[in-house]
Amino acid sequence: MHSKDIMVNLYQLFNMHQSTQTELETKGLVFDIKRYAIHDGPGIRTTVFFKGCPLQCLWCHNPESWKNQVELGFRKSRCVGCGQCAEVCPREAISFVENRPVTDAQKCMLCGRCVDVCIAGAREIIGRQITVSEVMAEVERDIIFYDQSGGGVTFSGGEPLMQPDFLVVLLNQCRVMNIHTAVDTSCYAEPEIVESVAERADMFLCDIKHMDSEMHERFTGVGNDLILENIRCLSQAGKKIIIRIPIIPGFNDDPENIEATGEFTASLPVVGRIDILPFNRGGIEKSARLTGENKSMLTETPDEEQMSLIAQSLSKYVFEVNIGG
Ligand code: SF4
Ligand code: SF4
Structure with missing residues (x-):
């Protein structure tokens, strides 16, 4: 094979590899x-x-x-009202109404800290x-x-x-x-x-x-x-x-x-x-x-x-x- 053809083939192979990598x-x-x-x-x-x-x-x-977006889920039945979630929230997005947390979706940045501290498993990032x-x-x-x-x-x-x-x-x-x-x-x-x-x-x-x-x-x-x-x-x-x-x-x-x-x-x-x-x-x-x-x-x-x-x-x-x- 001519050396110019070899170069063209290698170039095509490189491009294919690149596009596969990008697709992955x-x-x-x-x-x-x-x-x-x-x-x-x-x-x-x-x-x-x-x-x-x-x-x-x-x-x-x-x-x-x-x-079609990440969201924060809350299971009211699991919540024990301990208040840990509100304490760790860096945005002060969680307030308490009748001993249960209410999250302000506008303030929440979905960091997941409240999920990590909730031992009752009442909160999850979906x-x-x-x-x-x-x-x-x-x-x-x-x-x-x-x-x-x-x-x-x-x-x-x-x-x-x-x-x-x-x-x-x-x-x-x-x-x-x-x-x-x-x-x-x-x-x-x-x-x-x-x-x-x-x-x-x-x-x-x-x-x-x-x-x-x-x-x-x-x-x-x-x-x-x-x-x-x-x-x-x-x-x-x-x-x-x-x-x-x-x-x-x-x-x-x-x-x-x-x-x-x-x-x-x-x-x-x-x-x-x-x-x-x-x-x-x-x-x-x-x-x-x-x-x-x-x-x-x-x-x-x-x-x-x-x-x-x-x-x-x-x-x-x-x-x-x-x-x-
Ligand atoms: S940490 Fe969990 S159990 Fe405690 S108040 Fe928040 S949601 Fe309820
Ligand atoms: S996910 Fe982060 S910002 Fe949102 S309520 Fe929980 S701790 Fe606050």
Whole structure:
């Protein structure tokens, strides 16, 4: 090879290395990374929870994922009123009302000192900025379990599609490492983002919460048109999809809506399976801890018989229906 060609190749190699290094330093906001997850796709998985979500479902079991910023959480039920938090706060952001601390979010700089001194575990910093290489270091710890169980990594949230640059680099890295990837999404995102992520992800876990757009908006804050369109596009692109339906009594468990969801799923060119997930009150209680609001309109949880009947109705439309994912 000519020496000039060798120089050009070395230059290209150097540039590739540099861009990979830069990509690995891409930062995203996550609120948790859970190892050994078994309900977020096939096999044993590591689930990375992105922070920030365009929906606010009344039954959400991860309300700490809503804001796309780091925040300070407080569990009133754990607080013993010792006053340590107020003593160490460098901003004097904590005052006491009826023996309980009240934090002024405008003054708080999220330094975490009050969290460190709270022996009752009533305070926590929710969310952290993390680089792609840090996430991958965590993910790569369990490659042996993914290989043995047919598992991999699931990007969940919150809404992973809200941080597309971070997600795309993570998916690229997983592909290089031959790690199976799933994206657990509401599908409420620009179609270009969905398309770009679909090129790199192995499968999608897509929620369908209600087939009626007005009802959808009332309970989640957004309509469902974009969501259904994106699911259809993913299916037309041949992506493997699991449809997930949270069963919320009084919201989406009526026969009309269940049949409509089944019909929509059956109309997709590629159908994986449907998972139906019974509503549990944990999300409401967590939400009350963060927002102080109690969504008491959601009180019932569906029983086993009701879940079986819904599964039976849906099994007319798809080959496999699972209760609980
Ligand atoms: S340190 Fe913890 S337990 Fe003590 S007052 Fe503050 S939040 Fe409550
Ligand atoms: S995180 Fe820091 S600034 Fe915010 S309330 Fe706690 S001690 Fe004060």
